[in-house]
Amino acid sequence: MDRLKLKILLLLFFATPVFGQVKNIGLPEIRNYKRTDYKGGTQNWNIDQDKNGNLYFANNNGLFQFDGSTWHNYPLPNSPDTRCVKIDPSGKIFIGGYSEFGYYKTNSKGKLEYVSISKMVNKKKIIDFIWKIHLYKNEVVFQSFARIYSYKNNQLKIVEAPDRFQFSFLVNNRLYLQDVSAGIVEYKDGKLYPLKGTSSFNNTEIWGMFSLPENKILIATLNKGLFVYNHEETTPWNTEANAFVKKNSSLGGVSFNDKFIVLNSVLDGIIICDTNGKIIQHINHKKGLQNNTVLTSFIDNKNNLWLGLDNGIDFINENSPFTYFGFSYGISTVYASVVHKGNLYVATNQGVFYSPWKTPFRGESFSLVEGTTGQAWNIQVIDGQLICGNNSGALVIEGNHSVKTLDTRGYFRFIKIPSRPNYIIGANYNGFAVFEKTANGLEYRNQIAGFEKPSISFEIDQSYLWLKKDDLIYQMTISDDLKKFNSIKTYPNLTNTIKGIGSIQTLNNTVYFQTNNHFYKYSNDQDLFFEDKKMSALFKYLPVIYSLNQDSLGNIWYLFKKSLGVLSKNASGEYKNIVAPFSSLTGNLVNNYLSVNTIDSKNIFIGLTNGLAHYDSQLLNNFDRKPTAFIRSFSFPGDTLMFGNSPKTIEKQKIPYKSNRVKFTFSSPSYENIDNIEFSYQLEGFDDRWSNWSPVAIKEYTNLREGNYKMKLKARDSYGIQSEVTQISFAISPPWYRHFVAYFCYIVLIIAITYYIQNRIRAKIRKNKYYETIEQRRLYLERESKIRKGQYDLEKEIERLKNDKLQIKILSKDKELVTNTLQVVKKNKILNGIIHKLKDINVDAFDESTKFQFNKLNKSIVREVNTDKSWKDLEKHIKNVHFDFLKRLKEKYSTISPRELDLCTYLLMNMSTKEIAEIMNISSGGVEVSRYRLRKKFRLNKKESLTGFLMSI
Known part of the structure; x- marks a missing residue:
């Protein structure tokens, strides 16, 4: 018997971490989904989940599906106002709303198609709202106020209510319904059977029924509280939970791991109680819900809680070793925490706050410790005294107030001097100070002279005070009277080969110096730093750390980038690296202030920028569970294939070449730390390697060549665990000009062309x-x-050359003739002058003989002048010589007269006005008038030379 009891106790002990995930310390992570997120109505009445992890919500605006990445809306035909949803093992999504019920099933392309069952109901019967759907044995039961509709083997059977149904509940595979006059009835084999002792519920509404031990049933009413039914009679459940329900009204709830019950309320959120009615958690609007009216609650496949609210949807991460104390508990950024004399104290940027600490922890808001307002850097218990390093000084705290100010300078941290246990060194804004343990407690003794810089990161061993500041390691020796530093030595590097200094810390009572995950100790005899290979080996495969400390259990906590990890020490002294659970804290840790307060393995407090995290290391049971990766949809121009909740795999698709643009959407229904879900993909046939991890849940490829492709996808959750690879195959057909038929035609055509050629x-x-x-x-x-x-x-x-030669000869002769003629003209001028002069001679004075000779000479001269034809020959020859010039001139100025052509020729020959007047037989004034008219006809200004213009033609 004792052995049996021992087995039961061991079973309960080991089962508790797996099934007892509801923590009573702090609040679990709460994520709000507003109606603007899912773009639906306010009220969410029912929730269910398919085998792939996708969640479905019965909303005022239809059915909403959530896959962790995107929301999809499926309005119920003729009635968008839905009230209930239930998914069977085959993947059919049964849904009910106002005067409409049926189910969605996936077609060959993975899309949801609606099939109406309500059309099988006689149109004369008013269906009203379908409030509940149950998968009862091998039938699907739809419940309205007036009747229930049993759907089985594509047949619909109707069972009328004795009077009027309220709601129905499936408990231990038995279907119960409340009737307003018949009490609670049980449905089986198509009939209703009243339950004994339940008529007392005729004047109230039952919103929930839950299984209790010993085959009892817990009944939750709207406004009369909770009752226990033992199949004979009902009795009030006089517990904490009942008091809550009576005060805030119940809207049902859900059983949690057969050990807990979630109770929804109208006025104050939810409570989670155990089967004895003890409240474990109370979560309401003040603690993070969007509003206090919870219409439905649902436990998903990872034991997390979903709430359908009067306005919105909330997710509560119950399956986590973490809970939080945040704004609802009245605390902000936490730099340190400690448990002392029944209180949990936290040092924050606003002061020190406290809350009573006991197991189970039922603390509400934290209260400010009187006298600690301001930046509190640290809080420590030293020799039984609670000391706070505050911006206002070194404070001693007792209970809920500060009882003593040891020094008014701001302090960061305190360490006992190993060789002198009655003395404590505190790091303050001006260096270091010494405190002495006396009969009256700690007392300020003196400031240590010789170093006045603010100091945060320091450690003390038997010989030195070590300080890391300004990328240097300070080795400081304190005088025997603890009043000054005898020597201060600095080290820029730990060795000649390794540059930089990461951190200093005390591990296993030894001061270590760390850089790039290599740990060094100092040798006083050799005055050098040497590496501790064993300690360095612990961190060999870890990311580069920049801060670490050791807790009371020997675990080593370390910071890397913006994340936290721990080397957990087991009973044999070996270390196990744990990182995955702390990914939810990434980005929320306080920089340069690693605050980890380990009370025991179940109670570890971690300081955050927005409060305090409580970590229970014994609840690490589901973090090795692999996530699942889904290719949510596969689309290309002309069609889209959906991979929603269908258990079937879609066959390999053939895509025409004109549709060679494809798009994939991804999902991984892992709802814890959903923002940290990442995907990696590879399109075989296009990508040479897997893509980098990314939170983006969509990928598009364009201008793919013909061929066979395989899209492979894997997901990684917030704990760093990767899913199995999921994949789909498809092929892109070649364009018509690269089809095998086209190639055959090309070959035939080439042969024909070759033969023809x-x-x-x-x-x-x-x-x-x-x-x-x-x-x-x-x-x-x-x-x-x-x-x-x-x-x-x-x-x-030859003939042309002869003609040219002859022409040249003729021109030469003409020029010669013109020259001779001009000479003759000059001669005639002279003779005419002589004739005029002879007329002036008086011939009467001559004798006859002389007179005869004189007249004879005069006649001879006159005859010579009159018979000379040189003028006509001159004109003829001039025109022959300047024929080309006259032709060009006439072509350019068609209105020019023959007399003007002659004048132009004479001007071109550079004749004087007098010579031209004699040749043309006009006066000199007439020549000038003719010249003026030519200038005007040629449009020459006064400065331009008429002769020069003619020579240019």
């Missing part, structure tokens, strides 16, 4: 030989013709 070449060769003979004959004749033509051209050229 060969025949054409042979024919061309024969034809070319014929034409070659003809061409040779033609070339011979052409050559002979060219020779004859060349002879003819040569003769013509």
Whole structure:
């Protein structure tokens, strides 16, 4: 018997971490989904989950599906206002709303198609709202106020209510319904059977029924509280939970791991109680819910809690070793925490706060310790005294107030001097101070002279005070009277080969110096740092750390980047690295202040920028559970394939080449730390390697070539655990011009063209030989013709040269004649002058003989002048000499007269006005008038020379 009891106790002990996930310390993580997130109505009446992990919500605006990445809405035909949803093992999604019920099933392309069952109901019967759906044995039961509809083997059977149903509940595979006049009835084999002793519920509404030990049933009413039914009679459940329900009204709830019950309320959120009615958690609007009216609650496949609210949806991460004390507990950034004399104290940026500490922890808001307002850097218990390092000084705290100020300077941290246990060194804003343990407690003794910089990171061993500051290690020796530093030595590096200094810390009562995960100790004899290989080996495969400390259990906590990890020490002294659970804290840790307060393995407090985290290391049971990766949809121009809740795999798709743009969406229904879910993918046939991890849940490829492809996807959750690879295959058909039929046609066409070209070449060769003979004959004749033509051209050229020579000769003669004629003209002018002068001679004075001779000479001169035709010859020859000039002038100025042409010729010959007047037989004034008219006709200004203009033509 004792052995049996021992087995039961061991079973309960080991089962508790797995099934007892509801913690009574702090609050679990709460995530709010507002109606703007899912773009639906306010009220959410029912929740269910399929085998793939997708969640479904019966909302005022239809059915909403959530896969962890995206929301999808499926309105119920003719009635968007849905009230209930239930998913069977085959993946059918049964749904009910106002005067409409049926189910969604996936088609061949993975899309949800609605099938109405309500159309099988006689149209004369008013269906009203379908409030509940139950998978009862091998039938699906839809419940409205007036009747229940049993759907089985595509047949619908209707059972009328004795009077009017309220709600129905499936407890221990038995289906119960409340009737307003018949009490609670049980449905089985298509009939209703009243339960004994339940008529007392006729004047109230039952919203929940839950299984209790010893085959009892817990009944939750709207406004009369909780009752226990033993199948004979009902009795009030006089517990904490009952008091809560009576005060706030119940809207049902859900059983949790057969050990806890979630009770929804109208006025104050939810409570989680055990089967004895003891409240374990109370979560309401003040503690993070969007509102206090909870219409439904649901436990998902990872034992997390979902709430359908009067306005919105909330997720509560119950399956986590972490709970939190945040704004609802009245604390902010936490730099340190400690449990002392029944109180939990936390040092924050606003002061020191406290809350009573007992197991189970039932603390509400934290209260400020009187006299500690301001920045509190640290809080420690030293020799039974609670000391706070505050911006206002070193404070001693007792209970709920500060009882003593040891020093008014701001303090960071306190350490006992190992060699002198009655003395404590405190790091303050001006260096270091010494405190002495006296009969009256700690007393401020003195400030240590010789170093006045603020100091945070320091450690003390038997010989030195070590300080890390300004990228240097300070080795400081304190005088025997503890009043000054005898020597201060600095080290910029630990060795000549390793640069930089990461941190200093005390591990296993030894001061270690760390850089890049290599740990060194100091040798006083050799005055050098040497590496501790064993300690370095612990951190060899860890990320580069920048801060660490050791807790009371020997565990080593370390910070890397913005994350936390721990080397957990077991009973044999070996360490196990644990990182995954702390990913939810990434980014919320306080920089440069690693605050981990380990009370025991179940109670570890971690300081955060937004409060305090409580960590129970014994609840690490589901973090090795692999997430699941889903290719949510696969779309290409013209079609989309959905992979929602269908258990079937879609066959390999063939896509036409014109639709070679494909898009994939991903999901991984892991709702804890959903923001840290990451995906990696590879399109075989296109990508050479897996992509980098990314939270982006969509990928698109464009201009893919023809061929076979396989899209592979894996997910990684917030704990660093990777899913199995999921994949789909598809093929892109080649374009018509690269199809195998096209290639066959190309081959036939090439053969035909080759045959045709060969025949054409042979024919061309024969034809070319014929034409070659003809061409040779033609070339011979052409050559002979060219020779004859060349002879003819040569003769013509000779003739032309002769003509040119003759023409040149004639022109030369004309020029010579013009010259001679001008001389004759000059001669005639002289003779005319002589004739005029002879007329002036008085011939009467001459004798007859002289007179005769004189007259004879005069006649001879006159005859010579009158018979001379030089003027006409002159004009003729001038025109011959300047024929080309006169032709160009006439073409350019068609209105020019013959007399003006003559004048232009004389001007071109540079004749004087007098000579031109004599030739043209006009006066000198007439010549000037003619010159003016020419200038006007040629449009010359006064500065332009008329003769120069004529020479340019």
